[in-house]
Amino acid sequence: MRAKSASSATSASSASSASSAPSAASASSAASTASARIAAQFVALLVLGAVLLALGLAIGSLGWSPWTEAGDTMRLILWDIRAPRSLGAWLAGALLALAGAVAQGLFRNPLADPYLLGCSAGASLGVAALLFVMGISPAAAALALRVGMTGAAFVGAIGAVLLTLVLARGVTQSLRLLLAGVVVGVVLGSGAALLTLMNPDILRAMQAFMLGSTGYVGWSAVQVMAVALGLCLLTALGCSRTLDALTLGEDTARSLGQRLTLIRLLLIATLSLATGAAVAQCGLIAFVGLVAPHLVRSWGPTTHGALLLLSALTGGALLLAADIAARWVIAPQELPVGIITALLGGSYLLWLMHRRKAHFGGAGGSQ
């Protein structure tokens, strides 16, 4: 995957070099240094992920507590709780960041995030409806138990995207899609709020879901997210050339021979699968999907192939770091992980914007 991204970065860099390369003469040398930089970043992010995973194994409800004793409980805590939880946080972050990078490229909008097409509102409505019907009748409760929170969140997220697609009459018009996404988000979100208001029993559970939590991620959740990440990365990387072409405008992309409608459909499927899988397991974690692609772009110009891959690695590292902080800061209590991602990612982005005002002026940064 590393070789593929590097080669696609080299070959497609001509498309984006218009803005990045200082002159035509130095274009080829710029491309090779860019690919070397991207390879270095790739390795650095992988190492960072590994270091954070090790740290995640060493931090729990007592704060810093590595595996010093060799008891049964310790082994259980390490391998059944901390390991899947840390790995799951990394995977969820990677999924959300990948979805964010896809959304930003597809809609050519730096404000796009994974929840753009109504995913988050759909997922919260799904969970609220599930919690609401739990007490209504025994039959409903039995059904709700079989579906489970993860099932409800996933179905809600995907359902919301489908509704958005229906409202936008397909994927051909970006603006229509964005508008439909906003409308679906507001309508489904107020539905979830109404259910919560009608039954305050579910208030606490809803709040925990809205702020995101990685506390109960087990090995089965890790498997689901790993498969989803593999699928989504393959599809997204396969479509990355089209995203590069799209930066030049839709008409140009079409004239370059890109099958826009099909690719759009594929990318939206990727976006919803990635978001749905992450949200179902960990709740609505804010900001990772928005901030990770921006961070990657702030390190230098990239093509979409590299951007997608690096974003996923960055998002994974960011969410895992946030999860570690969430269990460390006030152990044995936990902070909602969504608050930490927003604090960490947001303050870094603010600092970057402050430092490089001139570069952040244009829409899309150095896209």
Added chain:
Amino acid sequence: MKSMGPLGRAALSLATLVLTATSAVAAPITIQDDRGHTVTLPDVPRRIVSLLPSLTETICELGDCAKVVGVDRFSNFPASVQKLPRLGGLDDTSIEALVALKPDVVVAGVSARVIDRLEGLGLRVLALEPKSMNDVQRVLGKMGRLLGKEDDARRLWNRVDGHIAQSAATLPPAARGLSVYYEVDAGPYGAGTASFMGEILARLGAKNIIPAELGPFPKLNPEFIVRADPQVIMVGQRNAAGLPQRPGWSAIRAVKQQRICVWVPAESDVLVRPGPRMSEAAALMARCLREAAQGPVAWPTTPFNAPPGGMR
């Protein structure tokens, strides 16, 4: 709103007329509520709206259930209040319906948003905040004063307190000192020693795994509970499903030895409402501890079925 025909209302006003005629001469009642506001009523109220389940239960326990003319959506005990007009929840109280009931006084929780609006409309509002066992005693005193039944309130408190002491005293030695995790919500939020449930557990001599400094309802790292390895888990039926399957929880003693007490919704109501039924709450927890000391505790056989309200 049509709980009572004109005939019934006439009968009621006749009854209250007779009652007031036999009781002492009307004297104004002054009470300081939990906001620090002083509320003055010209006389013992005859029409009361209660917007908090535990306050509804307190009024009824003091024998004045007939004076309650409207309740919030969650008041469901005793059964007679279920026929009364429902005026909504904490944030969506129906002001129009409430005013139409012409209450002499409205009793509500301190956090009810509707209080300022009601006072603006000229209604008298007594805002009370029963959260701990001490609060229950204080609120009971104030309600006794409001209803002109201070002696009854004192007697009721002594009875409730006595029952709790009895529940604690009759526990077999094996059921004492068990370590307990009380889960309020699957967050996981636990009930700390500072919470109402934690206070009752302490009275029963159980060891709460959550230390006092974490506050009443801390959101815990699930690992903390696995590490604390409680002997008994108490949890509402809503959150019980899937609890043994949480990652790593199969190693907890309470899960391994099947000593999980699952509260059905009606029991949860008793356990989370700091009011006159707290002696029942203590009896429920004592039953759980007694059963757990003997062996596996059976889960309720009825499927989860609860109308909205409370923390189940």
